[in-house]
Amino acid sequence: MRMVPKLMALRSACILYESLSGNTAQLSMFIHQILEYDGAHVKRMPLQSFLDLSIADAEEVIQQYESLFIGTYTDDAHLPPEPVEELMETYAFPDKQIAAFGTGDTQWGETYCLAAHTVAKHYQSPYPVLEIEQMPARSDEKKIDNWLEAIDNEQTHGKSSDYGPGKSGAVHRHY
Numbered sequence: 664m665r666m667v668p669k670l671m672a673l674r675s676a677c678i679l680y681e682s683l684s685g686n687t688a689q690l691s692m693f694i695h696q697i698l699e700y701d702g703a704h705v706k707r708m709p710l711q712s713f714l715d716l717s718i719a720d721a722e723e724v725i726q727q728y729e730s731l732f733i734g735t736y737t738d739d740a741h742l743p744p745e746p747v748e749e750l751m752e753t754y755a756f757p758d759k760q761i762a763a764f765g766t767g768d769t770q771w772g773e774t775y776c777l778a779a780h781t782v783a784k785h786y787q788s789p790y791p792v793l794e795i796e797q798m799p800a801r802s803d804e805k806k807i808d809n810w811l812e813a814i815d816n817e818q819t820h821g822k823s824s825d826y827g828p829g830k831s832g833a834v835h836r837h838y
């Protein structure tokens with residue numbers, strides 16, 4: 664964990680995540696921790712809990728946050744899991760700054776973390792997509808940190824500064 668808070672624009676965020684075996688849930692927790700450390704107002708919930716809300720209640724939750732982070736694994740059809748499809752079909756989130764993150768397995772080659780990219784494309788996210796291989800570790804923190812800083816930079820200055828793939832190449836823009 665870095666010693667000095669850095670994020671300027673990312674003041675409030677809702678994190679929705681879909682996770683089957685826990686990897687994406689763990690990643691959402693790391694993102695949550697870093698944002699909170701920087702003093703942001705953060706809510707994190709499993710996607711299904713969000714979808715179980717009435718549309719009115721869901722909108723009431725979302726309207727409290729400027730940014731929306733959506734996390735997903737990629738499933739066996741290389742597509743977003745069903746709840747993620749449902750989210751995209753149901754909610755447009757026109758006023759939100761949306762960023763996508765995902766966990767995947769590089770053994771799947773070109774479809775590595777494809778679902779997270781599908782989410783980013785669907786919501787026309789201007790931000791890079793965070794890709795983490797399987798279960799995130801503390802050693803991934805720098806990569807997550809860089810990703811959040813790139814989003815923060817984009818929100819502050821309208822650009823992603825010198826952000827690029829990390830050492831392991833785990834973060835890419837695919838579009």
Ligand SMILES: Cc1cc2nc3c(=O)[nH]c(=O)nc-3n(C[C@H](O)[C@H](O)[C@H](O)COP(=O)(O)O)c2cc1C
Binds near residue numbers: 681687735766771
């Ligand atoms: C049948 C199957 C198919 C998968 N297909 C892909 C894939 O196309 N791309 C990818 O990046 N990962 C793929 N994965 C790996 C998962 O996305 C990865 O393990 C992910 O971290 C699981 O997240 P979770 O623990 O949050 O459920 C696949 C896994 C399984 C079991």
